[in-house]
Amino acid sequence: MIVLKTTQEQVLDVLQSVSGIVERRHTLPILANVLIRKTGQVLQFTTSDLEIQIRTEADLEGDAGQFSTTVGARKLIDILRSMPADQTVSLESNQNKLILKGGKSRFTLQTLPAEEFPLVQESSSFGPVFSVPQKTLKQLLNQVSFAMAVHDIRYYLNGILFVAEGKQLSLVATDGHRLAYACATLENDVQQRQEVILPRKTVLELQRLLSDKEGSIDMQFASNQAKFTFDGMEFVTKLVEGKFPDYNRVIPKGQKNTIVLGRNPLLACLQRTAILTSEKFKGVRLNLEPGVLRVASSNAEQEEAIDELEIDYGGDAIEIGFNVTYLMDVLGNMEQDMVRIDLADSNSSALVTIPDNEQFKYVVMPMRI
Numbered sequence: 001m002i003v004l005k006t007t008q009e010q011v012l013d014v015l016q017s018v019s020g021i022v023e024r025r026h027t028l029p030i031l032a033n034v035l036i037r038k039t040g041q042v043l044q045f046t047t048s049d050l051e052i053q054i055r056t057e058a059d060l061e062g063d064a065g066q067f068s069t070t071v072g073a074r075k076l077i078d079i080l081r082s083m084p085a086d087q088t089v090s091l092e093s094n095q096n097k098l099i100l101k102g103g104k105s106r107f108t109l110q111t112l113p114a115e116e117f118p119l120v121q122e123s124s125s126f127g128p129v130f131s132v133p134q135k136t137l138k139q140l141l142n143q144v145s146f147a148m149a150v151h152d153i154r155y156y157l158n159g160i161l162f163v164a165e166g167k168q169l170s171l172v173a174t175d176g177h178r179l180a181y182a183c184a185t186l187e188n189d190v191q192q193r194q195e196v197i198l199p200r201k202t203v204l205e206l207q208r209l210l211s212d213k214e215g216s217i218d219m220q221f222a223s224n225q226a227k228f229t230f231d232g233m234e235f236v237t238k239l240v241e242g243k244f245p246d247y248n249r250v251i252p253k254g255q256k257n258t259i260v261l262g263r264n265p266l267l268a269c270l271q272r273t274a275i276l277t278s279e280k281f282k283g284v285r286l287n288l289e290p291g292v293l294r295v296a297s298s299n300a301e302q303e304e305a306i307d308e309l310e311i312d313y314g315g316d317a318i319e320i321g322f323n324v325t326y327l328m329d330v331l332g333n334m335e336q337d338m339v340r341i342d343l344a345d346s347n348s349s350a351l352v353t354i355p356d357n358e359q360f361k362y363v364v365m366p367m368r369i
Contacts, residue, residue: 069096215230351363
């Protein structure tokens with residue numbers, strides 16, 4: 001049976017959309033495979049790592065009929081990548097093998113039975129569906145994902161908190177030293193507050209798959225799963241269990257010292273002074289005085305960097321230390337020209353926001369230098 005017959009570009013697009021979660025090495029060899037099912041003329045591709053499952057459908061021609069198998073996803077992608085984009089390729093089934101042909105090339109691939117592929121058991125109690133434009137969700141993820149923890153023993157920090165309530169969707173990420181918050185308005189009301197923590201791997205995969213094109217993404221949450229549907233794709237993921245910290249208590253309010261300055265000049269100034277911070281200890285000192293912001297760093301070799309920015313400021317004189325990476329991360333992930341920083345004193349967290357915009361907040365704790 002000819003399973004598909006179309007251009008290399010089309011097959012590769014479909015396979016790449018589902019194969020991001022496939023690990024090269026796995027305790028279960030079949031999880032390195034993609035499940036291919038054909039019903040009539042429609043082909044369905046499914047991948048899983050037991051916690052995330054991605055499924056998409058495509059019409060890639062070939063013979064109509066019933067067929068299912070699994071084949072190594074990365075191997076198939078690597079072979080297709082080595083072929084020209086406009087070349088017609090075909091995939092044929094032959095006993096327990098798949099034969100990929102393109103031009104004068106022919107590859108015989110080993111398969112494993114479709115019945116052995118471990119599909120994720122979908123929850124039977126998903127909440128109501130709500131949707132946002134794909135572009136909006138991608139933007140929200142980009143605004144907060146850099147603040148997620150990596151391999152923290154407090155496993156609930158290795159992901160992003162999603163809160164849907166009323167007409168608002170809020171995303172929050174923190175690693176215990178800094179916190180990023182972003183929100184957007186939903187088209188329809190979410191009657192019942194929904195709060196879930198998406199795992200880090202899910203977040204990174206969604207960022208890869210979401211597009212800036214028009215089109216929305218449908219979301220549904222259950223107690224232990226989330227489901228996303230977009231661009232003909234269905235994405236089901238396990239959730240992180242645990243209680244996320246109360247982010248409202250972390251976001252400082254009513255700080256009396258405020259500076260508004262250009263994001264790019266501040267980022268460039270921090271990048272210069274970061275060069276002379278020590279590898280382990282990424283600290284910089286910020287000296288704030290009326291009209292001037294001084295940024296300084298030093299290292300174990302007794303080298304020192306000092307940089308100054310003229311600013312419109314008339315508040316208290318403050319000297320405060322920060323991990324320079326945490327400041328550069330937030331400035332590098334913003335697109336706006338201006339940034340606002342609110343400070344109380346040298347021992348309190350700083351609040352970084354976008355002027356006249358309540359939809360993004362970033363909190364960073366000071367460090368002793």
